[in-house]
Each structure stands twice: as structure tokens, then as C-alpha cells.
Amino acid sequence: MDGVSVVTLRSVFLVCGDLDKSLTFYQQLGFVLKERKTRSYIFHTGSEVELHLHERLSQAERESFGVQWDTGSSGLVHSYETTDLDSLASSLPPDSVLAGPLETPWGTRILMVGDPDGHRIELRERREL
Numbered sequence: 001m002d003g004v005s006v007v008t009l010r011s012v013f014l015v016c017g018d019l020d021k022s023l024t025f026y027q028q029l030g031f032v033l034k035e036r037k038t039r040s041y042i043f044h045t046g047s048e049v050e051l052h053l054h055e056r057l058s059q060a061e062r063e064s065f066g067v068q069w070d071t072g073s074s075g076l077v078h079s080y081e082t083t084d085l086d087s088l089a090s091s092l093p094p095d096s097v098l099a100g101p102l103e104t105p106w107g108t109r110i111l112m113v114g115d116p117d118g119h120r121i122e123l124r125e126r127r128e129l
Contacts, residue, residue, distance in 0.1 A: 012078065013052045014119050021116045022053045028091050029113075029123070030082065045080070077112075077120045085109050085125035103127075 016022040023041050027033070031043040031051060040054040082088050085101055089111050098120070100111040111123045 009049055011050045011052055013054050014078075014115070014117070015056055016053050016117050017056060018116060019053060019055045025093075025096070025115050026051070026053065028093075029080070029121075030088065077122050079122040079124060081124055081126065083125065085111055085123060088123060 014022070019039075019041065023033075026041075026043060031045070033041060034044050034050065035042040040052050043051040043053070045051050089097065089101055092113060096113045096115070098112040098114050101109050102111075103109055107127050108124045109127055110125075113121045113123065115121060
């Protein structure tokens with residue numbers, strides 16, 4: 001790829017209204033805490049990509065950094081793979097389940113959940129076709 005820069009995804013940041021509530025939720029999903037920072041938690045994801053749960057920025061920080069981070073995600077879905085969807089589904093708070101588990105025609109079962117701040121998450125399990 002001459003002259004083309006390769007972009008690599010290393011981190012996903014989710015802004016949280018209640019950091020401790022979000023910590024509990026993501027630990028219920030099976031994420032393993034890697035590091036606690038002053039205003040965030042960093043999780044292992046099973047790949048090189050880190051998942052960061054970060055507290056909201058103040059208005060002054062948003063203006064200073066030029067970003068408008070907020071909680072929730074309407075057009076973005078985070079997808080994570082698991083080997084035991086049913087067990088994972090039974091460990092989640094019932095009000096977090098948005099749909100599923102559902103069988104897909106492409107060989108997966110999926111469970112759609114919403115975290116405490118409204119971030120949408122797809123949990124999927126591969127199946128044999």
C-alpha cells in the first residue's frame with residue numbers, strides 16, 4: 001500500500017453518567033478491568049482494542065478540547081463476541097435487554113442490550129450453519 005497510511009483502531013471511549021454503575025454493568029458482561037484511571041476505567045476486550053469508560057467532561061473541558069462527548073449512542077452499535085450467549089444473557093439486568101437472543105441467517109445468535117447510559121451493544125455467538 002504505497003503512500004497509504006494504515007489506520008488501526010486501538011480504543012473505544014464510552015462517556016458515562018455514572019461511572020461506577022457502568023463499571024458493574026460491563027463486568028457483568030464479562031469484561032476484565034485492566035486499569036483504573038482518575039476519571040475512567042480501561043477494560044481488556046480480547047483483542048488489542050481497549051474499551052474505556054470515561055466520566056463526562058465538564059463544559060469548560062468540552063470547550064477547551066473542542067469535543068462534545070455525551071452519553072448514549074443512537075447510530076453506533078458496539079459488537080462483542082461470546083461463547084455462551086445464554087449464560088451471559090441470564091446474568092444481565094432484565095431492563096438492559098433490548099432484543100433477543102435472536103437467530104440470524106448468517107450463522108450467529110445475537111442479543112441486543114443497552115448499557116446504563118444508552119450505549120447499544122450487540123453480543124453475538126457464532127453458530128454452525
